[in-house]
Amino acid sequence: MRQAYFNLVRKVNYGMFEAISAKVLEHFRNPRNVGVLEDANGHGRVENPVCGDITDMYLKIVDGRIVDVKFTSLGCFATIASASALTEVVKGKTLKELLNFEEGAEALIERFMEMIRHELGNLPKAKWHCPPASIESFLRALIEYFKNIGGEEDVVRNLEEAIKVLKPYYGMGSK
Numbered sequence: 001m002r003q004a005y006f007n008l009v010r011k012v013n014y015g016m017f018e019a020i021s022a023k024v025l026e027h028f029r030n031p032r033n034v035g036v037l038e039d040a041n042g043h044g045r046v047e048n049p050v051c052g053d054i055t056d057m058y059l060k061i062v063d064g065r066i067v068d069v070k071f072t073s074l075g076c077f078a079t080i081a082s083a084s085a086l087t088e089v090v091k092g093k094t095l096k097e098l099l100n101f102e103e104g105a106e107a108l109i110e111r112f113m114e115m116i117r118h119e120l121g122n123l124p125k126a127k128w129h130c131p132p133a134s135i136e137s138f139l140r141a142l143i144e145y146f147k148n149i150g151g152e153e154d155v156v157r158n159l160e161e162a163i164k165v166l167k168p169y170y171g172m173g174s175k
């Protein structure tokens with residue numbers, strides 16, 4: 001990862017990328033919550049449909065609260081930064097705080113995208129297909145959790161619907 005960081009900084013210095021915020025660089029250089037959570041009760045894996053890079057998200061949920069979260073990713077700096085930012089935002093929050101389905105799946109996804117935009121700031125346009133993989137792996141981990149505890153079919157359906165709504169966001173970089 002160290003060499004990739006120096007390559008990235010060199011490209012930024014030579015103006016080969018559009019503006020990348022200091023927050024993105026900071027999350028990439030020092031990603032939070034990296035690793036595998038051995039006692040996770042929710043796991044989600046996503047292969048980014050644009051580039052094929054894989055992200056795994058692990059959740060430990062106790063009494064309706066995300067008490068721990070970790071991720072691993074074979075993705076680029078934008079995916080690592082966005083997954084790091086997402087894990088920071090959701091860690092310690094209750095599922096009730098994070099999952100309001102009343103306004104529909106579109107509003108839910110837009111809230112998660114806004115969280116990442118807020119946390120990261122500027123990303124090159126061509127890299128906006130990367131953050132949705134962090135969100136989708138998180139939603140898939142929640143689906144696994146709710147399926148395991150059982151009796152939450154409506155919540156599972158809502159989360160599956162949210163993942164469908166998320167799909168076009170992978171195309172954002174090519175617009």
Ligand code: FES
Pocket residue numbers: 048051052053074075076077078079129130
């Ligand atoms: S995750 Fe594949 S290019 Fe960003």
